[in-house]
Amino acid sequence: MAALTTLVADTPLDEVIAVIERDGGVVIKDFFDSSTLAELRAEIDRAMPSTPWGQDDFSGHRTKRLYGIFQHIRHAATTVRHPLYAGIASHFLEIPQSGYFGEDRLELAPTYQVGVTSIIDIHPGEGAQPLHRDDGVWQWRHPEGYRQARVQIMVAVTDFTADNGGTMVVPGSHLWDDDRGPKVEEAVPTEMTAGSALIWLGGTFHGGGTNSSDSNRIGLTIGLDLGFLRQEENAYLTYPIEVVKELDEDIQRILGWSVCPPGTGFVDHQGVMADPNFLLQGEGAEVTNSFAQFDEAAPGARP
Numbered sequence: 001m002a003a004l005t006t007l008v009a010d011t012p013l014d015e016v017i018a019v020i021e022r023d024g025g026v027v028i029k030d031f032f033d034s035s036t037l038a039e040l041r042a043e044i045d046r047a048m049p050s051t052p053w054g055q056d057d058f059s060g061h062r063t064k065r066l067y068g069i070f071q072h073i074r075h076a077a078t079t080v081r082h083p084l085y086a087g088i089a090s091h092f093l094e095i096p097q098s099g100y101f102g103e104d105r106l107e108l109a110p111t112y113q114v115g116v117t118s119i120i121d122i123h124p125g126e127g128a129q130p131l132h133r134d135d136g137v138w139q140w141r142h143p144e145g146y147r148q149a150r151v152q153i154m155v156a157v158t159d160f161t162a163d164n165g166g167t168m169v170v171p172g173s174h175l176w177d178d179d180r181g182p183k184v185e186e187a188v189p190t191e192m193t194a195g196s197a198l199i200w201l202g203g204t205f206h207g208g209g210t211n212s213s214d215s216n217r218i219g220l221t222i223g224l225d226l227g228f229l230r231q232e233e234n235a236y237l238t239y240p241i242e243v244v245k246e247l248d249e250d251i252q253r254i255l256g257w258s259v260c261p262p263g264t265g266f267v268d269h270q271g272v273m274a275d276p277n278f279l280l281q282g283e284g285a286e287v288t289n290s291f292a293q294f295d296e297a298a299p300g301a302r303p
Contacts, residue, residue, distance in 0.1 A: 003188045004171055004198070013087045020088065024174035025200030027192050028084060031155060032075075037195040040075040041157055044119055044218060047072040051121070060208065062126035066119040068238040069220070070251060076117060077251050079155060079222055088199060089151045089224040108261045114254050115150060115225030116232040119157075120208065122165040122217045128210045131170065131182040134223060135202035137232045142178050142203055150202030150225045154190075157218040160198075162189040165211035167198055167219075174203040227260030245280050252280055263290040 005019045006027040019026045032040065047066055054060040070076045079085065089112050096109040133140070135149040160166035168187035182205040189209050190198045200206060202223070211217055223232065235255045244252055252258070259265045259275045266273040269287050278285040 001171060001186055001188050004169055004190065006192070006196075009084060011084075013084065013091075016084065017088060017091050020092075020199065020201065023171045024204035025169050025171070025198060025206075027190060028197045028199060029192065030195050031082065031084070031197035032078075032195045034195065036075060036078060037157070040073070040078075040155075040220065041218075043073045043075060044157060044220070048119065048121060051119075057127075058129060060122065060126050060129065062123045062211070063208070064119075064121040064123075066121075067117060067233055068235075069117040069119055069222075070114075070247065070255060071239055071243045073119065073220065076220070076222065077248070079153060079220065080114065080224065080254055081250070085151075085153055085197075085199060085224075092148045092151050092201065093224065093226050095147055111227035111258065111260045112151075112224045112254075113227045113231065113256050113258070113260070114233075114235065115223040115229070117222050118220075120154075120219050120221060122208055122211045124164075124211050124214055124216065126165060126208075126211045128165075128168065128184075129207035131168065131184070131187060131205045131207045133173075133203055133205055138229055140202065142176065144177070146203070148174075148201050148203060149229060150223045152200055152202065152223045153221060154198040155220040156192050156194050156196050156198075157220060158216070159194050160190050160192045160196075160217060160219070161213065162191060162209070163211075164213040164215060164217040165209040166190040166192070166217065168207050168209045169198070169200060170205040173205040174201045176205075224254075227258075228264040231256060241280075249277065249281075253277060259288075259290045266290045 004025050004027050008029050051064040051066045054063045093112040094109045096107045098107045140149050166189040170182045170186045257277050267276040273290045275288040278287045
């Protein structure tokens with residue numbers, strides 16, 4: 001089976017999306033420039049020494065995984081802010097849906113949020129991970145025309161090769177229904193230079209490859225998910241509140257301290273179904289009513 005298509009980072013967004021819609025994933029060459037990559041590698045080298053080995057066949061026994069990376073890796077924020085990755089996530093996830101609110105038919109688009117993060121360091125001797133779909137964490141179903149739940153990225157911190165465990169991907173498998181399972185021979189290894197990135201959909205079968213080389217393979221991975229789904233990695237317990245308060249507001253929101261329309265994730269504040277971000281901003285912060293949008297769309301109506 002042919003490998004995934006490789007495009008350069010300045011490829012127009014619509015062309016990248018067309019490849020992903022066809023194949024379920026794409027490789028972006030030089031997603032990060034050399035200076036950003038060097039800074040990222042230095043951050044990882046500082047954060048990883050105390051990370052333990054995996055303890056199961058899925059996580060790997062010769063693999064180290066560091067979670068909650070926004071508190072360790074400054075360039076995690078750089079990744080989710082990258083216009084290409086953000087544009088792809090918006091296209092596949094922020095799809096408007098219409099429904100009635102009283103007698104008015106309204107159209108609302110969900111936001112997306114960070115669902116899982118990890119630095120994955122696969123060492124020599126590690127075997128292949130079982131092929132899987134990331135959206136399996138929600139027991140997502142795949143009838144024809146289904147919507148995607150996740151857009152995942154794997155930034156290559158070292159070169160990815162067929163020998164060192166480059167992520168195995170089954171091109172086109174995002175189009176399969178739930179009666180078809182993957183075969184190992186249908187998967188192709190992701191081969192890309194350090195600084196490049198693999199971006200794929202939650203419905204695409206994939207898995208870490210076997211590392212039969214003499215060096216480790218390091219990648220940074222983040223999943224961006226529909227904002228109304230439960231996060232795979234529980235950000236509210238992973239990140240101490242003191243850490244979250246120090247993050248920029250856009251990162252706070254993408255980690256889940258926000259509301260997904262029409263009101264998923266609100267907190268009560270003096271009777272208001274409020275966007276929770278004000279809790280991080282200190283005394284005097286503006287409180288936003290999550291349902292005020294309906295007053296504007298349908299005057300006089302109440303949920």
